[in-house]
Amino acid sequence: xxxxxxxxxxxxxxxxxxxxxxxxxxxxxxxxxxxxxxxxxxxxxxxxxxxxxxxxxxxxxxxxxxxxxxxxxxxxxxxxxxxxxxxxxxxxxxxxxxxxxxxxxxxxxxxxxx
Amino acid sequence: xxxxxxxxxxxxxxxxxxxxxxxxxxxxxxxxxxxxxxxxxxxxxxxxxxxxxxxxxxxxxxxxxxxxxxxxxxxxxxxxxxxxxxxxxxxxxxxxxxxxxxxxxxxxxxxxxxxxxxxxxxxxxxxxxxxxxxxxxxxxxxxxxxxxxxxxxxxxxxxxxxxxxxxxxxxxxxxxxxxxxxxxxxxxxxxxxxxxxxxxxxxxxxxxxxxxxxxxxxxxxxxxxxxxxxxxxxxxxxxxxxxxxxxxxxxxxxxxxxxxxxxxxxxxxxxxxxxxxxxxxxxxxxxxxxxxxxxxxxxxxxxxxxxxxxxxxxxxxxxxxxxxxxxxxxxxxxxxxxxxxxxxxxxxxxxxxxxxxxxxxxxxxxxxxxxxxxxxxxxxxxxxxxxxxxxxxxxxxxxxxxxxxxxxxxxxxxxxxxxxxxxxxxxxxxxxxxxxxxxxxxxxxxxxxxxxxxxxxxxxxxxxxxxxxxxxxxxx
Numbered sequence: 183x184x185x186x187x188x189x190x191x192x193x194x195x196x197x198x199x200x201x202x203x204x205x206x207x208x209x210x211x212x213x214x215x216x217x218x219x220x221x222x223x224x225x226x227x228x229x230x231x232x233x234x235x236x237x238x239x240x241x242x243x244x245x246x247x248x249x250x251x252x253x254x255x256x257x258x259x260x261x262x263x264x265x266x267x268x269x270x271x272x273x274x275x276x277x278x279x280x281x282x283x284x285x286x287x288x289x290x291x292x293x294x295x296x
Numbered sequence: 297x298x299x300x301x302x303x304x305x306x307x308x309x310x311x312x313x314x315x316x317x318x319x320x321x322x323x324x325x326x327x328x329x330x331x332x333x334x335x336x337x338x339x340x341x342x343x344x345x346x347x348x349x350x351x352x353x354x355x356x357x358x359x360x361x362x363x364x365x366x367x368x369x370x371x372x373x374x375x376x377x378x379x380x381x382x383x384x385x386x387x388x389x390x391x392x393x394x395x396x397x398x399x400x401x402x403x404x405x406x407x408x409x410x411x412x413x414x415x416x417x418x419x420x421x422x423x424x425x426x427x428x429x430x431x432x433x434x435x436x437x438x439x440x441x442x443x444x445x446x447x448x449x450x451x452x453x454x455x456x457x458x459x460x461x462x463x464x465x466x467x468x469x470x471x472x473x474x475x476x477x478x479x480x481x482x483x484x485x486x487x488x489x490x491x492x493x494x495x496x497x498x499x500x501x502x503x504x505x506x507x508x509x510x511x512x513x514x515x516x517x518x519x520x521x522x523x524x525x526x527x528x529x530x531x532x533x534x535x536x537x538x539x540x541x542x543x544x545x546x547x548x549x550x551x552x553x554x555x556x557x558x559x560x561x562x563x564x565x566x567x568x569x570x571x572x573x574x575x576x577x578x579x580x581x582x583x584x585x586x587x588x589x590x591x592x593x594x595x596x597x598x599x600x601x602x603x604x605x606x607x608x609x610x611x612x613x614x615x616x617x618x619x620x621x622x623x624x625x626x627x628x629x630x631x632x633x634x635x636x637x638x639x640x641x642x643x644x645x646x647x648x649x650x651x652x653x654x655x656x657x658x659x660x661x662x663x664x665x666x667x668x669x670x671x672x673x674x675x676x677x678x679x680x681x682x683x684x685x686x687x688x689x690x691x692x693x694x695x696x697x698x699x700x701x702x703x704x705x706x707x708x709x710x711x712x713x714x715x716x717x718x719x720x721x722x723x724x725x726x727x728x729x730x731x732x733x734x735x736x737x738x739x740x741x742x743x744x745x746x747x748x749x750x751x752x753x754x755x756x757x758x759x760x761x762x763x764x765x766x767x768x769x770x771x772x
Contacts (some may be wrong), residue, residue: 192373207617212643213632214640220640230701236606238603240517240662241590241668242590247664252481255524258524268389268522277388278624279628280625289626291417
């Protein structure tokens with residue numbers, strides 16, 4: 183049975199256009215290593231995606247409340263008590279860590295000592 | 297009769313009456329797993345499952361094997377969400393859903409393949425290889441719960457658990473010719489589920505029949521103090537009114553005039569479904585489609601899904617970027633260089649949409665337009681008990697299809713996104729088999745209800761299933 187492509191092409195007007203340089207900046211923010219080849223591919227992908235997002239700018243959103251919770255829950259409280267049954271032992275907490283030292287997680291150095 | 301072909305309801309009954317034994321049942325499941333190894337359905341099978349089932353015959357789920365998507369944390373079984381980042385990760389605690397299944401006498405037989413991090417609608421983006429559709433191994437099972445749908449269709453489990461953000465249960469259920477239920481947001485706990493889009497994520501049952509989904513929903517639904525978004529409202533027995541028929545129900549048919557749907561065999565299948573409901577005593581009407589979201593208050597009108605795609609893209613990627621920030625490779629898992637292409641794409645676009653100067657422009661606007669879709673459904677459910685549409689705009693696509701577009705998932709799930717953004721429940725039941733195909737290619741009918749109305753939705757789905765032949769592959 184033939185599949186119908188529900189592609190929607192619009193002419194992008196209101197949303198950002200990404201260059202490989204923009205991608206590099208976002209990659210740094212998200213702490214994701216990307217190669218120069220990936221930068222170009224990702225920029226192309228973002229630009230295609232933004233064509234769809236661009237449609238949102240055809241709509242007048244003044245006076246519309248943004249959604250915060252779909253089923254209408256507000257201020258859900260619980261007692262501020264420690265549930266010992268849910269606590270990890272030190273051994274459990276460290277069990278999936280790649281590198282530990284004397285019962286601690288080993289983290290990368292973030293302060294430049296040079 | 298091979299016991300792995302039993303439905304959940306049948307298996308429970310036969311086990312309780314001692315007509316069959318758990319060891320026979322597990323042995324037939326094992327044979328199906330060996331026979332279908334090439335489909336790549338399971339990422340991990342619990343070798344001790346049959347031992348864990350021992351003497352559970354008298355419990356609610358009678359020791360039956362349940363397949364679980366690999367984004368549910370399971371103590372003793374590795375949980376990867378099909379990403380190399382979590383390769384080898386052994387969860388230190390159990391998800392609420394799998395705990396409830398085990399407490400009710402069910403056994404997690406294994407962890408099923410999925411799109412990595414549930415980012416996709418094909419199961420092709422798994423870091424551990426794609427899953428093939430058991431109905432036609434040249435085609436995709438859909439996704440992201442493609443492994444769970446395939447496990448049900450290939451009788452490699454008795455029933456399964458999936459999760460859905462927008463379409464990830466219903467679309468693979470449709471493509472594999474099985475039943476999949478997405479509950480109301482907050483009906484089932486997300487505790488211990490690898491988070492994707494937290495304002496959208498819903499675990500849910502997948503099974504051979506509507507009744508099986510109702511049975512599993514009974515087990516896994518309910519308030520969880522560890523997930524503050526679960527609602528403190530009573531959980532009915534979803535099997536109680538299941539067989540009462542669709543008489544008197546007001547049903548609206550949606551999206552029939554959407555470009556790409558109108559005039560196709562897919563639209564005809566939905567029209568026929570409407571006729572079946574009419575013959576069962578329901579009052580069926582077509583809902584007008586408006587391409588303008590400002591018609592959200594107009595009587596008997598549904599707004600087109602094309603803006604929902606933009607809303608969903610921004611909201612979901614924003615939430616993804618926040619949720620996947622925790623994968624730093626320090627406390628568990630591998631570092632961020634292990635992230636796959638799709639995850640990188642989503643995290644980075646979400647990071648952009650939430651960054652200073654852009655959050656109001658993109659994220660806030662998306663949440664405002666989301667409100668319009670919610671109001672639109674609120675109006676429609678004043679007129680209707682249920683809304684029906686297609687679960688997916690076509691049958692299962694060939695392997696490789698997901699590489700065609702960076703928006704593949706969003707396009708597959710287009711017709712489901714508006715209701716997912718509104719947190720509504722929906723169930724996909726097979727409604728058509730392509731007569732021109734040599735293999736069994738199905739379409740799914742998506743039956744949607746208002747918040748917390750899963751009971752009504754299941755009742756209608758059961759009536760539809762009993763009065764159609766699409767689940768004839770199930771041994772009666």
